[in-house]
Amino acid sequence: MIELHKAGYSYGQDAILRDVSLQLAPGSFHxxxxxxxxxxxxxxxxxxGDLLANTGTVKLLGQDARDLSRDALAKVRQRIGVVHQDCQFLDHLSITQNVALPLAxxxxxxxxxxxxxxQLLAWVGLSPRAHALPPELSGGExxxxALARAIIMGPDVILADEPTGNVDWEMSQRLLSLLVELNKMGKTVLIATHDLGLIRAAKAQVSARVLRLAGGSVQLAGADL
Structure with missing residues (x-):
C-alpha cells in the first residue's frame, strides 16, 4: 500500500530521516x-504525501509520490485516512458536519x-454527541x-499520529479496539506512539509489527516490547 525505499527528509541542514525503507502491506498493522x-x-x-522525500522514493498505493499531480494526490489521499495528533475541527460546525467534511x-x-x-458515529460511540460543537467535547470524544472523520471515505490505509496521547488509559484502550477492528476488516494501520503499554496491549489482540525510529532510521523493535 505504501512503500519507502531509502527515503530521507531534511529541514534545512538538519537530516530528520535517513535511508528509511519500509513497506506497509495490505491488511498489516504497524x-x-x-x-x-x-x-x-x-x-x-x-x-x-504531505511532504516529499528529499532523497530516495516514496510510493503511495503503487505511485511515486513525486509524479503525482495535485488532483492525483487528492485521489490517493481519499484512500489514506489520517488521525492527526492535534485533532483540529471547525468549531462552528457540529461533530456530524465535521466528520462529513471529507465527503463534501x-x-x-x-x-x-x-x-x-x-452508523459511523454510532460505531465510535458518538451518537449522543452528534449535534455537539467541538469545544463541547472531551479529549476522548x-x-x-477524528477517527470517524479519517475513515468516512472508506480508506484502505489508516495513519494515526499519537491518537492516545491526550486521553486516559481506558479511552486509549477504546481507541485501540476501534483501530484493531478496522485492521480485522482488512485495513492497513500504522500508529505512531511512544506509549509502550498501548503496544503491549495491542499485541495481545492483533499481529502487530513494531518499528523503532531513532537517529533518523527505522529498525524492527525487539521482542522485549
Whole structure:
C-alpha cells in the first residue's frame, strides 16, 4: 500500500530521516515508536504525501509520490485516512458536519450518505454527541470524532499520529479496539506512539509489527516490547 525505499527528509541542514525503507502491506498493522523529536510525524507525512522525500522514493498505493499531480494526490489521499495528533475541527460546525467534511470536499452527496454517517458515529460511540460543537467535547470524544472523520471515505490505509496521547488509559484502550477492528476488516494501520503499554496491549489482540525510529532510521523493535 505504501512503500519507502531509502527515503530521507531534511529541514534545512538538519537530516530528520535517513535511508528509511519500509513497506506497509495490505491488511498489516504497524506501530512506529521512538522518542519525541525522532521524526515520527515527519515519516507519517511522507506516507500520505504531505511532504516529499528529499532523497530516495516514496510510493503511495503503487505511485511515486513525486509524479503525482495535485488532483492525483487528492485521489490517493481519499484512500489514506489520517488521525492527526492535534485533532483540529471547525468549531462552528457540529461533530456530524465535521466528520462529513471529507465527503463534501470530494463532491459526494452528504445527504445521501446520512445513514452511513449515522452508523459511523454510532460505531465510535458518538451518537449522543452528534449535534455537539467541538469545544463541547472531551479529549476522548474528540479523538473518536477524528477517527470517524479519517475513515468516512472508506480508506484502505489508516495513519494515526499519537491518537492516545491526550486521553486516559481506558479511552486509549477504546481507541485501540476501534483501530484493531478496522485492521480485522482488512485495513492497513500504522500508529505512531511512544506509549509502550498501548503496544503491549495491542499485541495481545492483533499481529502487530513494531518499528523503532531513532537517529533518523527505522529498525524492527525487539521482542522485549
Amino acid at each position: 506501530f512506529l515508536t521512538g522518542p519525541s523529536g525522532a521524526g515520527k510525524s515527519t515519516l507519517l507525512k511522507l506516507c500520505y 470536499v470530494s463532491g459526494r452527496d452528504v445527504e445521501a450518505e446520512a445513514e452511513n454517517l449515522a 474528540r479523538q473518536r470524532a
